[in-house]
Amino acid sequence: MATQADPHADAIEEIFTTVAALAPDIRDALPGRRVQNDETNPSGETQLAADAYADELFLDHLGALDSVVEYASEERTKIVPTDGEEETGLSVAIDPLDGSSNLKSNNTMGTIVAVYDAPLPAAGSDLVAAAYVLFGPITTMITADGDGVTEYLVDDGVREVITEDVQLPDDPSxxxxxxxxxxxxxxxxxxxxxxxxxxxxxxxxxxxxxxxxxxxxxxxxxxxxxxxxxxxxxxxxxxxxxxxxxxxxxxxxxxxxxxxxxxxxxxxxxxxxxxxxxxxxxxxxxxxxxxxx
CATH class of the missing domain: 3.40.190.80 (D-Maltodextrin-Binding Protein; domain 2)
Structure with missing residues (x-):
């Protein structure tokens, strides 16, 4: 987690906590949302009902945070302004369900979150945190902020630390x-x-x-x-x-x-x-x- 010396620490924690809390809802909704919508996303990809559901869920909950002033999604053409506090709020860009094409074959997928201290589209240098949730045999979450990378188990929407200070192994395989x-x-x-x-x-x-x-x-x-x-x-x-x-x-x-x-x-x-x-x-x-x- 980000240290309290980081001026965005509380906001980052609030965003990560919200994303983790929504993970069980998204996972539980997948079985009934494997069908295609009659729409494509802005990247020209066929949108599944699960994509649209996850996107709406994240917008509703992240958009309600005072710490978030903008929400952008792979599933939306336009950036959505929220009611967050403009002077201190952050911008969130999210891929609500990365790998949703794997839903039909019941393979791995997840959610990717980028947190920027700048209006979107923003540069990588404006990132203050990033994370992803992985829906595998278990649900895990990787977060990165000013303190490094942490791996969590997400159990009933609550994060439990598995590994702190995650580093790529020296011997790649x-x-x-x-x-x-x-x-x-x-x-x-x-x-x-x-x-x-x-x-x-x-x-x-x-x-x-x-x-x-x-x-x-x-x-x-x-x-x-x-x-x-x-x-x-x-x-x-x-x-x-x-x-x-x-x-x-x-x-x-x-x-x-x-x-x-x-x-x-x-x-x-x-x-x-x-x-x-x-x-x-x-x-x-x-x-x-x-x-x-």
């Missing part, structure tokens, strides 16, 4: 690469071949970024959703995915990159801006940037 292989640029393909030729590295890719990121955080390794031939900016969103995941991984001793620089240094220009995402152990990201140079 997993990798996960998104996008269609024929759509990968040649330089990225060459990098993946180097990784795959290392007998110590094992493929872990589950179709929900948050699950793959958690494997990297626990076991060490690299996750990439690269620039593609058909999509030079990749697929993932800077505000909802790139920045918060970059913040968490860097806070845990790893590195993030868009291929040339830290994700936290990418200039924001739109709330739904896409960006290539590469995160993991320092030496693996350094190797990747050299390959893409």
């Amino acid at each position: 997993v990798y996960g690469f998104g996008g269609r292989v024929p759509d990968w640029p040649d330089d990225f393909t060459a990098y993946t071949e180097d990784i795959e030729s290392d007998d110590s590295m094992k493929l872990r890719y589950g179709g929900a970024m948050i699950g793959d990121i958690n494997q990297v955080l626990i076991y060490g390794g690299v996750f990439a959703y690269p620039a593609l031939e058909s999509a030079p900016n990749g697929k993932l969103r800077l505000q909802f995915e790139g920045n918060p995941i970059g913040f968490i991984i860097e806070s845990a001793g790893g590195r993030s990159s868009d291929g040339t620089q830290s994700l936290l240094d990418v200039e924001p220009n739109d709330v739904h801006q896409r960006v290539p995402v590469y995160v993991g152990n320092d030496e693996l990201i350094e190797q990747l940037e050299a390959a893409l140079d």
Whole structure:
């Protein structure tokens, strides 16, 4: 948790507590919301009933906090102003249900939260905290703030510390690469071949970024959703995915990159801006940037 020396400590704690408290409601609602809505989200993806439900739930509860002045979601076109205290409030950007396409096959998914001390769209340097909730066999929550990274068990909506000061292991062992292989640029393909030729590295890719990121955080390794031939900016969103995941991984001793620089240094220009995402152990990201140079 953030220290009381941090002027945003109480606000961050309130936001994290609210997100954890909503986790059981979202998880309990999943079985009855596996059907598609008749809408797509701003990224052009088909929206499930579960996506819309989680988004509304987070807006209702986070938007009611005095500590939150703006709410943005992957599921909404526009940023929503709230009734928070403008002089001291924070902006929250959220992916309500990352990996919701896994709902049909009953695989891992989760929620990603970015907390900015600036109007949206905001830069990674404006992040004061980030978190994700993972709906796996158990519900866990990873938080990152000025005090580092903490892993929690979420039991009945309450956080219980599992591990404090989470750090990426020094000996990485997993990798996960998104996008269609024929759509990968040649330089990225060459990098993946180097990784795959290392007998110590094992493929872990589950179709929900948050699950793959958690494997990297626990076991060490690299996750990439690269620039593609058909999509030079990749697929993932800077505000909802790139920045918060970059913040968490860097806070845990790893590195993030868009291929040339830290994700936290990418200039924001739109709330739904896409960006290539590469995160993991320092030496693996350094190797990747050299390959893409």
